Amino acid sequence: MGLSVEVVETTELGDRSYVAHDGAVAVVVDPQRDIDRVEAVLARHGLRCALVVETHIHNDYVTGGHELARRTGAAYLVAAGDDVSFDRDAVSDGDVRTAGSLTVRVVATPGHTDHHLSYVVSRGAESAVFTGGSLLFGGVGRTDLVDPDRTEELARAQFRSARRLAAELGDDVPVYPTHGFGSFCSSGSAAAGATSTIGDERRRNDALVEQDEDAFVTKLVAGLTAYPRYYAHMSALNRQGPGAPDLSPPEPVDxxxxxxxxxxxxxxxxxxxxxxxxxxxxxxxxxxxxxxxxxxxxxxxxxxxxxxxxxxxxxxxxxxxxxxxxxxxxxxxxxxxxxxxxxxxxxxxxxTYPTATFADLARARADAGVHIIDVRREDERAAGHIPGSTHIPLHSLLDRLGEVPRGRLWVHCAAGTRAAIAASLLARAGHDVVLVDDDFAANSHRFG
Structure with a gap:
């Protein structure tokens, strides 16, 4: 058996974890908090976990790495530059570790975070690179999470990190990022597909196709959108070394x-x-x-x-x-x-409250007392909107309830998911709502 990689998908957060192995010994990359899924992969293949590696201190989820390393006795690799409150194998650029017949080389790829690492895992002539929030499918990880005032500085670091990986690795080396599958940690032109290689990324990745660093940075920064508020708490939790989650049933409520x-x-x-x-x-x-x-x-x-x-x-x-x-x-x-x-x-x-289509809304617009609430992001709004509508992005709604007009509110987003949440929050606040459960892009012509 050569180098094998099992993917542990977390579609709900747009992330992937990985189990790289040689048939007997495994390296686990960026495990999510519910590590029973990783443990199931290890058990299914009869693998011993020798190394657990973190590409960075995550902003979008609580890691399961600390607990998995504790349970399995594996070494826990975390960047030496990261300030954490637990013992770990503090690694830096150029460090090498082994796990069975696998060799793991540490590559510093700052940008998404200051001390971000990628890991090149090899068995003989066969290699794969685990890029975390650095080189993604078609793009790179966002650079405004550490400090908004350092966004441009870190975007420049991200550009150079992506190009370093492309320069050091061959076209046939598979690329396994943690983010980029719907995660708000990604930015740029996310590409579809289940797999990629360094060669694929040379042909399509924003950081590799664009040769001018200034142009890349300008495009990346311009494309950054709002990200979830809970991100503010993830890094602190991860620096503490989180333990196992409690998944026992909650108390019943009558x-x-x-x-x-x-x-x-x-x-x-x-x-x-x-x-x-x-x-x-x-x-x-x-x-x-x-x-x-x-x-x-x-x-x-x-x-x-x-x-x-x-x-x-x-x-x-x-x-x-x-x-x-x-x-x-x-x-x-x-x-x-x-x-x-x-x-x-x-x-x-x-x-109860009614649901409607954009065709219904187009017919109702002329009625007195009808107000349209658009809860999409600012970038979506800028690309096209219903004239006369009130724009309050969903993530700002609870802070801006005082700006909501009185009267019947027709609430819409791009396809219905966010509008449904907003409609329930507005109804909870005492408003008369109609949920527009429909596709905006297919109906924008009705409001030209």
Whole structure:
């Protein structure tokens, strides 16, 4: 057997972890918090984990690296330049480690973070590079997370790091980034596909196709958009050496206690599909459907550290949500309720609001008292919007509720996901809402 790489996908955060191995010994790269998925890969292939390596101190999730290394007895490789509160194998550019027949070479690739590392894992003549938030598929990791005032400085470092990797590695070397599959940690022209090589990136990557550093930096900085607020807490948690998550079932919450929490203004989040929520929901709850962006949007919006109660249709749905949440450091729920709105609330406490299409909105625009709320990002708004609409990005909505007009609110985004969350937040605040659950790009012509 040569060098093998198993991919552990975390589609909900747009990230990948990796298990590189020789058939007996493994190197695990950037494991997510719920390490049971990695442990399952190790067990399935009969592998001993010898090294756990971090490309950087992550901003978009809580690492499982510290705990995986503790459980397996593996060496834990973390950049020597990073200030952490745990023992680790502090590595720097040029350091080499071995794991069975595998050789691991450390390459400094600053930009996404100050002390970012890439790892070239080799077995004989066969190599692969694990690039973390440096060289991604088609682009690079964003450079404004360490300090917004240093964005340009780090963008220049990112440009040079990507080009160093391309200069030192052959075209046939596979590239395995951690970010770039929907993560807000990525920037630039993300490319589709499950695999890539250094040769592929030479032909398409922003940092390699563009020869002028100034032009690259200008384009990268101009393309940066808002990122989730919970990122502010991830680095600090990761520097502490996080332990194992608690995935035991949360305390059950009965209807009386659910009512008390809603009246107290606590966050009670309904996991059902947005259409089902609009048709019937417990008044005062918030709609964040369980899906690929559940933890991202919940972590973006909830006041950090606030008690959180979930409502699910089944216990399995709650467990799936809980797994997503521990990855961003929401370790324990205040509780969970399982059932339908009519089972969890009195009839007078059950609410509904209408859904509509952009065609419906186009017909309704002439009516007095109709207000359109656009909750897309600033860059989406700049590319095209409905004249006369009020723009409040979803991530700013809770801070700007005082700017929301009175009257019926038609709430839209690009395709319905963010509008559904916003509509529930506005309804919770006492507004009369209509959820526009439709594709904006396909209907923008209606508002020219």
């Amino acid at each position: 209807p009386d206690e659910l009512r008390r929490r809603i009246r107290a203004g606590e966050w009670v989040v309904d996991l059902r599909d947005r259409t089902a929520y609009a048709a019937e929901h417990v008044g005062g709850t918030i709609s964040i459907a369980l899906g690929d962006r559940f933890s991202t949007y919940l972590g973006w919006l909830i006041p950090w550290g606030s008690p959180l109660t979930l409502i699910g249709e089944t216990a399995d749905q709650v467990a799936d949500a809980q797994r997503q949440l521990v990855r961003i450091g929401v370790d324990r729920l205040a509780g969970a309720a399982v059932g339908t709105p009519s089972e969890l609330a009195k009839p007078e406490e059950v609410r």
